[in-house]
Amino acid sequence: MVEVETAYERRTGVTLVRATVTNTRTTPQFVRLRSTLDGPTWPPSRSRVGAPEWNGDTWEGVVEPGQCRGVGFATPATPARTAADSASEPRSERGSVSGSEVESRFESESEPKPPLELVTVERASAESRTTTREVLADLDDWSPPTDVFSRSRSGSR
Amino acid sequence: MILAVSGGKGGVGKSTVSLNLARELDAVVVDADLATPDLPSGRGPDLHDVLAGRATPTDAVERIGSVLVLPCGRTLAGARASDLATLRRTVETLDRQYGRVVVDCPAGLARDVGVQLHSADVAVLVTMPERAALLDAYRTRHLAHEVGTPIASVVLNRGTRPQHEALAERVEETFGTPTTILERRAAVAAANARGKPVRDVEPDSPAVDVLSTLARSVERCDRRRLERADPTPE
Structure with a gap:
């Protein structure tokens, strides 16, 4: 079973959503999640490049x-x-999916939709899907080489 | 067509090949080495300004000698403020406007080079006849392959004939790419020192022929790419 546990928190006009995706099955699972919130999604960026999963x-x-x-x-x-x-305390919801059909359960019926919903879960294929975005995100972040400091100090450029 | 001139190692002559290829291809050359630029600096806005959203790519292009250049800024603050995510859009804008763009990539294999290779349609790898430079070029080839950019040619810069011909053949076999020897010549050094293409300084130098042949092979590679993308005959 693949479970998603979500929580969110509002801070200075921004909603911060966090979730944990747990795979309790014995095979790797390819999981697709979607934001249910009606607004732009700002994915985390690792050193200025957006996370490739998003x-x-x-x-x-x-x-x-x-x-x-x-x-x-x-x-x-x-x-x-x-x-x-919601401003004061973080909220938590739980959704889970068994097999390929998607069903969501929440701890309480009165709770609103969780900010992240499970769309599909399927067994991950043997060949890893490496996209260009992943290749780029895996590269080292670029930074000026150390010798530019000595160069700019000597004023040769 | 967007051509990335890369190679991994620093000091192998990427900027020299970029400037000369831009001259031979009648292209705009972008100095994408954000922290340690080598192409001539301009007078107006530069790539740092463009990547920070302070200028449009077209505004930053200027004619330096016979070549259109998008120069790079010289400050570290400018390099840090540059948003790499906008680089692709920048070169694509230039491609639409001018038809041909040469991107002079920085050394190393960090994300800046990855993004530049990914933004390009074809790549040329510059290397030298020494182990470290060849290894770096090979790693760059792997990265280009991963981001789906074909390599038009490998340039064995500062090689000599005939002793590096056997090496060039081996490079050709290992890389699976045509390899050109650009010999060490006074004309190239003289043109470099003046920040000009060899054709403008010593048009009779054999280096001009080599560079011109290289430019034609880049054009061929680009044509093949377009034919593959659109296989309908004219």
Whole structure:
């Protein structure tokens, strides 16, 4: 089973959503999540390059068997529940999916939709899907080489 | 067509090949070495300004000698403020406007080079006949392959004939790419020192022929790419 546990928190006009995707099955699972919030999705950026798992409001990634992965994003949108009561304490919801059919369960019926929903879960294919975005995100962040400091100090350039 | 001139190692002659290829291809050359630029600096806005959103790519292009250049800023603050994510859009804008763009990539294999190779349609790898430079070029070839950019040619810069011909053949076999020897010549050094293409300084130098042949092979590679993308005959 693949479970998603979400929590969010509103801070200075921004909703910070965090989630844990847990795979309790014995095979790696390819998971697709989508933001349910009505607003732009701001994915985390590792040193100025957006996390490759995010594309628009969808997150796609492989969760290894018995492992969990953290997912998070920010958005200016306010979750369904009004900002007044969510500002003080973080809210948590839980959704889970068994097999390929998608069903979401929440701890309480009155709870609003979680900010991240499970769209699909399928067994990850043997060949890893390496996209160009992943290749680029895996490269070292670029930084000026150290010798430019001595160069700019000597004023030769 | 967007051509990335890369190679991994520093000091192998990427900027020299970029400037000369831009001259031979009648292209705009972008000095994309954000922290340690080598192409002549301009007078107006530069690539740092463009990548920070302070100027449009077209505004920053200027004619330096016979070549159109998008120069790079000289400050570290400018390099740090540059948003790499906008580089692709920048070169694509220039490609639409001028038809041909040569991107002079920095040394190393960090994300800046990855983004530049990814933004390009074809790449030329510059290296030298020495182990470290060849290894770096080979790593760059791998990265270009991963981001889906074909390599038009490998330039063995500062090689000599005939002793590096066997090496060039081996490079050609290992890389699976045509390899050109650009010999060490006074004309190239003289043109370099003046920040000009060899053709403008010593048009009779054999180096001009080599560079011109290289430019034609880049054009051929680009044509093949376009034919593959659109296989309908004219």
